[in-house]
Amino acid sequence: MKEDQNVINRRTTLGRLGVIAGATLLPQINANPVNQKPRLTTMGLVMYDYNLRRRWLHSQNQNYDLFRPLTFLKHCHAQGAGGMQASLGVLMLEEIRKLRTFAEEHDLFIDAIIKPPKNKNDLGRFEAEVKTAREVNVQAARTTIIPGRRYERFKTLAEFRQFEKRGREMLERAAPIVKKHRLPFAVENHKDQRMEERLALFKHLDSEYIGACLDTGNSFALIDGAYEPIEALAPYTFSVHLKDQALKDYKDGFLLGDTPLGQGSFDLKRMVQIIKKSKPKIKFSLELITRDPLKVPCLTREFYSTMPTVSARELAKTLRFVRRNSVEKLQRVSHLSLEKQVQLEDSNVKQSIKYAGKELCLS
Numbered sequence: 190m191k192e193d194q195n196v197i198n199r200r201t202t203l204g205r206l207g208v209i210a211g212a213t214l215l216p217q218i219n220a221n222p223v224n225q226k227p228r229l230t231t232m233g234l235v236m237y238d239y240n241l242r243r244r245w246l247h248s249q250n251q252n253y254d255l256f257r258p259l260t261f262l263k264h265c266h267a268q269g270a271g272g273m274q275a276s277l278g279v280l281m282l283e284e285i286r287k288l289r290t291f292a293e294e295h296d297l298f299i300d301a302i303i304k305p306p307k308n309k310n311d312l313g314r315f316e317a318e319v320k321t322a323r324e325v326n327v328q329a330a331r332t333t334i335i336p337g338r339r340y341e342r343f344k345t346l347a348e349f350r351q352f353e354k355r356g357r358e359m360l361e362r363a364a365p366i367v368k369k370h371r372l373p374f375a376v377e378n379h380k381d382q383r384m385e386e387r388l389a390l391f392k393h394l395d396s397e398y399i400g401a402c403l404d405t406g407n408s409f410a411l412i413d414g415a416y417e418p419i420e421a422l423a424p425y426t427f428s429v430h431l432k433d434q435a436l437k438d439y440k441d442g443f444l445l446g447d448t449p450l451g452q453g454s455f456d457l458k459r460m461v462q463i464i465k466k467s468k469p470k471i472k473f474s475l476e477l478i479t480r481d482p483l484k485v486p487c488l489t490r491e492f493y494s495t496m497p498t499v500s501a502r503e504l505a506k507t508l509r510f511v512r513r514n515s516v517e518k519l520q521r522v523s524h525l526s527l528e529k530q531v532q533l534e535d536s537n538v539k540q541s542i543k544y545a546g547k548e549l550c551l552s
Contacts, residue, residue, distance in 0.1 A: 227269065228266075228269055228270070228271060228295075228296075228552075229268075229269030229270070229542050229543060229545075229546040229552065230269065230270060230271055230542050230543075230545040230546035230551050230552050231271035231272075231298075231472060231473070231551050231552060232270060232271055232431065232472075232473045232474065232475055232541075232542065232545040232546075232549075232551045233265060233270055233271050233272030233273050233274055233297075233298060233299075233300065233472060233473070233474040233475070234265045234268065234270045234272075234273055234274070234474065234475050234538065234542075235273075235274045235275075235430065235474050235475060235476045236256050236261060236273070236274065236275040236276065236302070237476060237478050238475060238476065238477050238478070238534070238538050239255060239256075239261075239264075239534065239538070240478065240479075240534075241479060241527065241530045241531045241534045242255060242531050242534060242535065243255040243256055244527065245527055245528065245531045248527075256275060256276065258275055258276075258277050258278075258280065258284070258288050259284070259287055259288050259291060261273055261275050262275075262288065262291060262292065262297060262299065263291065265297070266291075266295055266297060268538065268539065268542060269542055269546075270475075270542055271296075271297060271298060271472065271551075272292070272297040272298035272299055272300070272328075272472060272474070273297070273299055273300070273474075274299075274300035274301075274302060274331060274428065274474045275299075275300075275301070275302060276301070276302045276303075277299075277301045277302075277303075277318065277321050277322055277325060277327075278318060278321065279314075279317045279318055279320075279321050280321045280325070285321060285324045285325055288325055289324070289325050289326055292325075292326075293326075298327075298328050298472045299325055299326070299327045299328065300327055300328050300329055300330070300331055300375075300428050300472075300474060301318070301321075301322035301325070301327045301329075301330040301331070302330065302331050302332070303315070303318045303319065303322060303330040303331075303332055303374075304332060305332050305334060305356075305359035305360060305362070305363050306359055306362045306363055306366075307359060308362075309362070312362060312366070315362075315363065315366060316366050316370075318330075319366055319367060319370050319372050320370060322372055323370045323371070323372050327372070328373070328427070328428060328471075328472055329372075329373040329374070329375040329400075329402070329427035329428040330367075330372055330373070330374050330375065331375045331377055331402040331428055332374060332375065332376055332377065332402070333376070333377050333379045333381070334355075334356030334357075334359055334360060334376055334379075334381070335349075335352050335353060335355075335356045335379065335381035335382070336352065338380040338381075338410070338483075339380055339381050339382075339411065339495055339496070340380075340410075340411075340485070340486070340491075340492045340495065340496070343494075343495045344491075344494060344495075345494055345495065346494065346495050346496075346497060348495075349495040353381075353382065353386070356381075357390060357393070357394075360374075360376065360390070360394055360399060361394070363399070364394060364396045364398070364399060367396075367398040367399065368396065368397075368398050371398065372398060373398055373400060373427035373428075374398055374399050374400070374427070375400055375401055375402035375426070375427035375428040376390075376399065376400070376401060376402060377401075377402040377404050377407070377430065378401065378402075378403065378404050378407050378408050378418065378422065379404070379407060380407045380408075380410050380411060383408070383411050383413055383496065384408060384413050384417065384418050384421050384422070387401075387422070388421060391425055400425040400426060400427045401422045401425040401426045401427065402426075402427065402428045402429070402430060403419065403422045403423065403425075403426040403428070403429050403430065403464065404429075404430040404432065404476065405419060405429070405430065405431055405432055405455070405457075405460050406430075406432045406433075406434045406445070406455070407430075409434070409445070409507070410445055410483070410485045411496065412487060412496070412499050412503050412504055412507050413503075414503075414506070414507070415455060415456075415510055416456075416459060416460065416463065419460050419463050419464065420463055423463055423464050423466070423467035423468065424467045426464060426467065426468050426471060427471075428471070428472070428474065429464060429471060429472075429473040429474060430474060430475075430476035431450070431457070431460070431461070431473045431474065431475055431476070431545070432447060432450075432475070432476050432477060433447075433448050433449065433450045433451060433452060433453035433454075433455055433457055433477075433541075434446060434447055434448060434453045434454060434455060435447075435448040435452065435453045435454055435482070435516040435519050435520075436453070436454040436510075436511045436514055436515050436516065437482070437511075437515045437516060437519055438508070438511050438512060438515060439484070440488075441484065441486040441487075441488050441489050442484065442485045442486045442487035442488045442489070442492070443485050443487065443507075443508070443511045444482040444483065444484060444485070444519055445482060445483045445484075445485055446481075446482030446483070446519040446520055447477050447478050447479065447480065447520075447537075448477075448516075448519075448520060448537070449477065449536075449537045449538075449540035449541045449544065450475070450477075450540070450541040450544040450545055450548075450549070451540075451541075451544040451548055452516075452540075453516070454510075454511075454514035454515065454516060455514070457548075457549060458548070458549060461473070461549050461550075461551070473545070473551055475538065475541050475542070475545065477537050477538060477541055479520070479522055479530065479533055479534040479537050480522050480523075481520075481521050481522055481523050482519045482520070482521070487504060487507065487508075520533070520537075
């Protein structure tokens with residue numbers, strides 16, 4: 190009997206320890222967030238910042254989804270951020286009212302994420318999501334038009350051009366709808382088109398409601414330069430993915446690792462100044478995906494199969510930048526338990542929020 194009691198006590202103790210450990214991972218959204226933490230920055234958070242936390246929370250309760258719009262906005266507010274970028278979908282009027290009221294009461298901005306209409310049959314879905322975004326009073330709706338990273342997803346230039354054409358046609362279908370609802374539709378530079386291609390697309394569309402979601406790090410992977418893409422896209426920008434990335438060379442090119450703001454290889458103050466000069470009132474969003482570094486194999490023949498016009502001078506300039514701004518160590522995540530990954534993700538975001546407010550004057 191005594192032995193059985195000891196087993197029960199051990200189980201109870203282990204259970205309590207599990208609850209305590211888990212509690213450190215739970216979001217602080219059940220408490221009243223109004224006075225929970227003063228706002229530390231006007232910078233918002235992108236839902237992708239919390240992929241790991243969402244997965245962990247879902248494993249604890251399959252009915253809970255961190256990415257429900259109001260739930261996620263409250264979470265961002267509780268972290269001291271200034272808003273969010275998230276998928277809103279199509280919301281009922283009461284849901285729209287609650288989301289917009291919470292944002293207005295706490296001076297938070299919202300960016301929507303909306304997929305472009307893939308064909309004529311998809312126009313109804315697209316317009317319904319645009320209406321929701323407009324009624325929520327978003328800053329902009331972010332989108333992408335070409336799947337995957339160009340140098341990984343496509344094997345030939347002809348294949349890439351086919352998908353590029355599909356992307357252009359989707360935006361052509363979207364253009365009259367976003368104009369009708371006066372919704373800025375922001376196309377992310379998503380490691381897909383190089384700068385001359387994206388600028389040509391915007392000029393072709395010639396729409397005041399179709400512009401850029403300027404990702405401050407993606408274009409570097411296409412050998413487009415560190416700051417030149419930001420200067421080129423800033424006048425077209427409706428929303429911003431602000432990120433810092435750590436660089437390190439490897440045998441086939443270089444590694445590109447997301448890292449907390451201020452700990453990477455890029456001059457973030459310079460980036461922010463460039464964007465603010467063109468769009469002084471724009472709200473920035475942190476995009477920091479806690480994951481292993483990405484490989485950019487720019488020293489292989491295959492890398493250039495879809496980008497034959499990249500010059501030796503551009504490659505040399507990129508590699509010089511990598512070597513001059515490389516870091517000693519990159520974050521690696523995949524070997525960690527999910528709980529440890531979530532803790533690292535939380536730490537990355539919190540450090541970035543603090544840096545944005547104090548060092549980048551996004552406060």
